[in-house]
Amino acid sequence: MNLVTYIKDLLYRYDCVIVPDFGGFVTKRVSAKINENTHQFFPPSKQLSFNRNLNNNDGLLANYIASVENISFEKASNAIALSVIKWQNEIQTKPIDLEGIGVLKLNENRQIIFEPTVQVNFLTDAFGLNSFEALTIERHQKEVKKFIPQTTVKNKKGIPPFIKYAASAAILVALGVSLYSNYEATVQKEVFAKQQKALEKKIQTATFVISNPLPTIDLTVAKELPKPYHVVAGAFQIPENAERKVAQLKAEGHDASIIGVNKWGLTQVVFASFSDKNDATNYLYKIQKSTSKDAWLLIKN
Numbered sequence: 091m092n093l094v095t096y097i098k099d100l101l102y103r104y105d106c107v108i109v110p111d112f113g114g115f116v117t118k119r120v121s122a123k124i125n126e127n128t129h130q131f132f133p134p135s136k137q138l139s140f141n142r143n144l145n146n147n148d149g150l151l152a153n154y155i156a157s158v159e160n161i162s163f164e165k166a167s168n169a170i171a172l173s174v175i176k177w178q179n180e181i182q183t184k185p186i187d188l189e190g191i192g193v194l195k196l197n198e199n200r201q202i203i204f205e206p207t208v209q210v211n212f213l214t215d216a217f218g219l220n221s222f223e224a225l226t227i228e229r230h231q232k233e234v235k236k237f238i239p240q241t242t243v244k245n246k247k248g249i250p251p252f253i254k255y256a257a258s259a260a261i262l263v264a265l266g267v268s269l270y271s272n273y274e275a276t277v278q279k280e281v282f283a284k285q286q287k288a289l290e291k292k293i294q295t296a297t298f299v300i301s302n303p304l305p306t307i308d309l310t311v312a313k314e315l316p317k318p319y320h321v322v323a324g325a326f327q328i329p330e331n332a333e334r335k336v337a338q339l340k341a342e343g344h345d346a347s348i349i350g351v352n353k354w355g356l357t358q359v360v361f362a363s364f365s366d367k368n369d370a371t372n373y374l375y376k377i378q379k380s381t382s383k384d385a386w387l388l389i390k391n
Contacts, residue, residue: 093173094188096155101136101191101212106144106328107151110167112174113202114144115191116328117212136212138192140204146324148331149338317363319370320349320388321377325356332357342381349390361385 093109100107101117108114117136124131147167155166177194180186181202185195192206323339323346326332332348336359339346345362352358361377364370370387377385 091155091159091169091173093170094191096151096158097188098190098210098212100150100154101138102214104150104330106331108144108146108148108331109151109174110147110170111145112177113140113142114327115139116141116144119213133211134213134215138206138212140192140194140202140206141327142202144327146326148324148326148335150331150334315365317365318390319364319367320358320360320390321362321364321370321374322386322388323359323361323382324384325352325354325358327356329357332359335359349388358388360388 097107097109097115101115105118106114106116116139118139120135120137122132122134149163152163152166152170155161155169156163159166177186181194181196185193187193190207190210192204195203195205197203324335326335336346336348339359339361347360347363349358349360349363361381362370362373364373367389374385374387
């Protein structure tokens, strides 16, 4: 089984793919950009990184392999574990080339260093978009000659007096209409403001009386007991993975929920929460036998 193929498939769909007991591949959306020096345009993409601390099994990779290979979840998990053992042994002597994803190797402090590939863009929205280099456009400024209009010779007789008087009268009429319109608008605004103020005063002093009031009903609300005992299913660095885990557990019949973020910044997911410690302990034993041996009890006030 080629584990790299399934990881690549999931990186196109999800922002984080965790390989249990090894680490997680995390993607971050990067906007389109331009290199001003080389005039090269790059489309939007997903920036890929590797986090060694993301090694808790969230079930995403195993479920996908089980559905594609048509095998059980346990067989898929065992196949992943074998690949992880192979990678851990191989990386001690040479870099691991994950084709289409990147290269993993150890540095001087025996820490895993990841160099992502630049040939693959995991952002499906940018499918078919490639980087390209724009051609430089040289602009030549042309000399613009100013146009000087020639003055025309006016009629020596000039404009008849009656035309001058008619134009002056038209200007005065237009000015009078404009002033009257402004005055009328001002008066309307003042009248409306007075009416609005009077209406607000009536509303403030109004008294409402209900002739047949409904009888009073006494309600007793039971106070919900606090639930400080939690059966923990896992902690996730990516909030979306935590929400996906809650949905999976609820589909399996658990009263799952997210109880917050711990001091390491991880979102905690629980199978269920209880107000009684004995109930929580019994449920924990049941979960460890049937669902997850890694489940544990958290007491959170």
